[in-house]
Amino acid sequence: MHVELFEQxxxxxxxxxxxxxxxxxxxxxxxxxxxxxxxxxxGLRNDLLEKYEEDHFKKAAIGNFINEVVKTEIRGDFILWxxxxxxxxxxxxxxxxxxxxxxxxxxxxxxxxxxxxFHYALYPEGKFYKRHLDTFQNDDRRKLSVVCYLNExxxxxxxxxxxxxxxxxxxxxxxxxxYPLPGRAVIFESQVLEHEVKPAKRERLxxxxxxxxx
Ligand code: OGA
Ligand code: MN
Numbered sequence: 750m751h752v753e754l755f756e757q758x759x760x761x762x763x764x765x766x767x768x769x770x771x772x773x774x775x776x777x778x779x780x781x782x783x784x785x786x787x788x789x790x791x792g793l794r795n796d797l798l799e800k801y802e803e804d805h806f807k808k809a810a811i812g813n814f815i816n817e818v819v820k821t822e823i824r825g826d827f828i829l830w831x832x833x834x835x836x837x838x839x840x841x842x843x844x845x846x847x848x849x850x851x852x853x854x855x856x857x858x859x860x861x862x863x864x865x866x867f868h869y870a871l872y873p874e875g876k877f878y879k880r881h882l883d884t885f886q887n888d889d890r891r892k893l894s895v896v897c898y899l900n901e902x903x904x905x906x907x908x909x910x911x912x913x914x915x916x917x918x919x920x921x922x923x924x925x926x927x928y929p930l931p932g933r934a935v936i937f938e939s940q941v942l943e944h945e946v947k948p949a950k951r952e953r954l955x956x957x958x959x960x961x962x963x
Contacts, residue, residue, distance in 0.1 A: 766853045769936060773893075777938045778914055780927060784934035785846060785897060792839025794899040794931075797829075797869045797954055805829050806871060809878075813885045825876030826946075828868040831956070843867075843956070847895065851960050860892060860960070867895075867958030872910060876953075878946040880915065883939040883959065891939040891959040898929040899954040910949030914942055929953055 765781065772779030785793075800806065806827035810817040833844050851862045872878075883894045896912065904910075912927040912935060927935055937944070939959060946953075 760856065763853060766850060766857075769850070770854070770858060773936065773938065776916065777942050778916075778925075779936045781934045781936070782930070783932045785843065785932050787902075787932060789839050789842045789846075790899055790931045792837075793843060793897075793956065794901075794954055796837060796839055797871065797899060797956075800829055800869070801827065801871050806869070809870065811881075813888055815887060822879075823881070824878040824946075826870045826872045826878060828870050828957075830866065830868045831958075843897075847958070847960075854893075854960070861962050862892065862960040863963045864890070864961040865958060866961065867956055870955045870957055872946065872949040872953040872955075874951055875948055877948040880913075880943055880945040882941075882943050889940060890961040890963070892962055893960040894935075894937050894939045894942075895958050895960065896935045897956040898931055898933050899956065900929050900931050902931050904928065904930055908950050908953075909947050910951075910953040911947045912944060913947060914944045916942070929955060 769779040769781060806829045808819045808821070809824050809826045809828045810819045811823055812818055831840060833840075836844065847865065847867070851860075851865065854860045855862055884891050906928065910929050912929065914925040914927065914935075914937065916923045916925055927933075
């Protein structure tokens with residue numbers, strides 16, 4: 750009893766996270782610009798590019814470990830899973846932010862997020878990811894998808910690579926376009942929101958991940 754009271758006193762409302770929660774409840778997605786400070790974005794971008802040049806990435810597949818297949822007509826990005834235990838400074842800051850958000854969501858919304866998985870992604874010029882849902886037929890543990898963009902700050906609409914979210918507005922489909930701007934995070938309900946990545950006209954860098962239940 751005393752412990753509970755103490756925890757309640759300690760709890761500090763975070764206006765940014767409150768907005769994310771309101772957005773998710775209202776619309777099923779939230780877009781947060783400057784979720785990551787630019788020095789963290791730059792550090793993550795350098796880390797991604799270094800590991801890509803060292804050939805640590807693999808062609809992204811669809812399906813999970815039971816039915817994984819590479820289908821470049823569906824998605825053409827290269828990915829590298831991030832390991833939270835073997836990290837450098839910028840990855841550390843990245844996971845600090847993510848863990849902080851997850852803890853807040855658990856505390857305020859009882860989401861029961863106990864696991865997470867994140868990967869770097871690089872879309873070479875011309876590559877895309879066709880319309881899809883982020884869940885597997887044999888696994889529904891992914892609750893929230895989190896996409897974070899690591900592009901340079903000169904990304905222009907002509908560079909393509911936009912994320913399109915397919916929303917349901919009172920029975921009518923509405924497409925919401927999101928440009929992959931550095932520091933921007935997009936959070937959405939993995940089991941509900943269909944989305945796609947339009948062909949990138951230049952190399953496109955990001956981190957995508959999922960907050961999951963047990
Ligand atoms: C994904 C995905 C969106 C993006 O990796 O599943 O949909 O904007 N990514 O990179
Ligand atoms: Mn997706």
